[in-house]
Amino acid sequence: TKLVEQELGKHHIASDIGCHLFSIMPPFELGATTMGYGLGPASASAFNSPDAKRRSISFVGDGGFWHNGLTSSIGNAVFNKNDGVIVIVDNFYSAATGGQDILSSRAGNKTKST
Secondary structure, X not given: OHHHHHHXXXXXXXXXXXXXXXXXXXOOOOOOEEOOOOOHHHHHHHHOOOOOOOOOEEEEEHHHHHHHHHHHHHHHHHHXXXXXXXXXXXXXXXHHHOOEOOOOOOOOOOOOOO
């Protein structure tokens, strides 16, 4: 992302509050807005207008995606024909809240439930 920023200039980068949120802190300092689980792409949609010079970029973790992002962010993007870039950071758990299994978890836990 820093290489893209050097080439094209700053972009608005929105994210939810998953583990990837640490990228907004030094030394990376990537990101502009942060909202609740799964809401990064929904908040970025405000910057996605036909007269925008750049596409919005947003990050959502897999935990946030399954928690709220599928309906609030992805559904909103599809309905409004959003041309932004949405990146789903998938570590196969809801790690930010304690490592709970989610629908995309790969662990073969006998007690896995959704």
